[in-house]
Amino acid sequence: MGEIFTQMKRSTEANSFYAKIVEMWANKLNYFEEMIRKGETDFMVDIDEIQIENALMTLRKILSHYESELGDHHQLVGDCKYVIGLIFKFSGNNGICLDYMRKALETYSYTLGDHHQRTVNTMTLVRDLEEVMQSPLKGNSLVA
DSSP states (O other): OHHHHHHTTOHHHHHHHHHHHHHHHHHHHHHHHHHHHTTOOGGGGGOOHHHHHHHHHHHHHHHHHHHHHHOSSSHHHHHHHHHHHHHHHHTTOHHHHHHHHHHHHHHHHHHTOTTSHHHHHHHHHHHHHHHHHHSTTOOOSSOO
């Protein structure tokens, strides 16, 4: 649908549609993180590699659209980078996650400022990931 809006030169509608997809994935991943914190991991059997690859493919297309339409310094670009990072986090790829989170942090700092809650939360996650990556086990767990 987003691609159809883009082809029709209806960027506002395309951006809104894509923002809902990014938001849906953010909500799902935040829910997963909360479940893991509570020690509940039964939901993990419902996530497979195909879903992860499809999500990454879709979100990378959205990111490409956002970057070409909005530039690098827009909150929607930061949101998409953040969610892609979360997917890598949940798939155990903390190094790639950290790269995306740093990019999201840079975007949030530029667009929202260093004191905005989203920037602060992302900064905390980046620090936590950096600590995990420096640990002797290189921390490839689901939650840093």
